Amino acid sequence: MxxxxxxxxxxxxxxxxxxxxxxxxxxxxxxxxxxxxxxxxxxxxxxxxxxxxxxxxxxxxxxxxxxxxxxxxxxxxxxxxxxxxxxxxxxxxxxxxxxxxxxxxxxxxxxxxxxxxxxxxxxxxxxxxxxxxxxxxxxxxxxxxxxxxxxxxxxxxxxxxxxxxxxxxRNSISRLFEQEYTPSSETNPFNLLILGGSQGAKIFGNVIPQAIKQLPPELQKRLNITQQCRRDDVESLQKEYENSLCRTTISHFFDNMPELYANCHLIISRAGASSVSEIAAAGIPSILVPLPTAADDHQTFNAAEFKNKEGGLVIAQKDFTEQRLSEILTFLIKNPSKLSEMSINTKKFAIxxxxxxxxxxxxxxxxxx
Missing domain, CATH: 3.40.50.2000 (Glycogen Phosphorylase B;)
Known part of the structure; x- marks a missing residue:
């Protein structure tokens, strides 16, 4: 055969x-x-x-x-x-x-x-x-x-x-489906993964660092942030985080995505099909910000399907502000049981x-x- x-x-x-x-x-x-x-x-x-x-x-x-x-x-x-x-x-x-x-x-x-x-x-x-x-x-x-x-x-x-x-x-990511989500306790680091994509990185770079700086100092100190941005924005984004208390790793490209998925506690991402499918397969709680200029607004529809499973929070770009994001991050970091619930629901979307x-x-x- x-x-x-x-x-x-x-x-x-x-x-x-x-x-x-x-x-x-x-x-x-x-x-x-x-x-x-x-x-x-x-x-x-x-x-x-x-x-x-x-x-x-x-x-x-x-x-x-x-x-x-x-x-x-x-x-x-x-x-x-x-x-x-x-x-x-x-x-x-x-x-x-x-x-x-x-x-x-x-x-x-x-x-x-x-x-x-x-x-x-x-x-x-x-x-x-x-x-x-x-x-x-x-x-x-x-x-x-x-x-x-x-x-x-x-x-x-x-x-x-x-x-x-x-x-x-990718098999290296779908295998993570069997891995049980482990939330971060109050005394341990909290790993935040940010995937802007080439079209989403600019607003993420403007909003997220400022939202992080609004977090209580004890939460900032727990944060390990890994953020993808455009090649031209790496240096300026590093400067945006200078006055925060978190630890950052910033690059235009990461070749160890399975490892990053396996170790992160929360993802902030656009809502492209590959992104939401990989997030679901890895069972990671997420905050999705659909790209409003995507053809036929398909990212909003992608995110809606994801939201229906209650696996991720969806924020329209017009509502993606420093204040709103800071409030959501504070709530999620302080409520690990909510993140565990989101992880379970996220996997319901995965094939x-x-x-x-x-x-x-x-x-x-x-x-x-």
């Missing part, structure tokens, strides 16, 4: 941001373990962002372009790039003869996904967010099946063409075998074909 699978190639195609990278990488690992050959098709930007299993497999770069929120001439240029990228993808598919194409959204996935449709190849798409992206909305009309992360995904096709598999999460579910869905479609 395994030798038969070795003759089957599956093409994965995805954009280069973390929300597309991590689920694609988790699926690549699972499919590889099942004996499939894999190829990644993305754009030049995407090639630079892929690590893990995706960084090991054969990859191809094609032209692509975004069509949203730009000038008329930019859109025309993007359309030309997409057309060329589709032709490039058709050539790649014709030469490599994959059994199917799996798309994870993002404009870099569009050319290869369209090429699969034009050449009559099975196309399986995966939507990470609770609101289907415009790219996936178009592709879903022609895809063999659309897999979703959330039980209720806005704009997902109805009927058997839409299947909830959950959001594939830790989403990579296996998605891989099995793909195999099911291949058998039908």
């Amino acid at each position: 395994k030798s038969d699978k070795k003759s089957k190639l599956i093409i994965l195609t995805a954009g280069g941001t973390g929300g597309h990278v991590y689920p694609a990488d988790a699926l690549a690992q699972e499919l590889s373990e099942r004996g499939y050959r894999l190829m990644l098709v993305t754009d030049k930007r995407g090639q630079n962002n892929y690590r893990g299993k995706l960084g090991e497999i054969e990859n191809r770069a094609v032209l692509s372009g975004a069509l949203v929120g730009k000038s008329k001439w930019f859109k025309i240029k993007s359309l030309v790039k997409l057309a060329i990228g589709t032709l490039q993808s058709m050539w790649i598919i014709a030469r490599s003869r994959p059994c199917c194409v799996v798309g994870f959204g993002g404009y870099a996935s569009f050319p290869c996904s369209v090429a699969a449709i034009l050449l009559g190849k099975d196309l399986i798409i995966h939507e990470q967010n609770s609101v289907m992206s415009r790219t996936n909305r178009f592709l879903a009309k022609y895809a063999t099946v659309a897999a979703t992360s959330f039980p209720r995904t806005k704009y997902a096709p109805a009927g058997r063409c839409s299947v909830q598999t959950g959001m594939p999460v 830790t075998d989403a990579d296996k579910r998605l891989a099995s869905l793909i195999e099911k479609q291949l058998k039908r074909g």
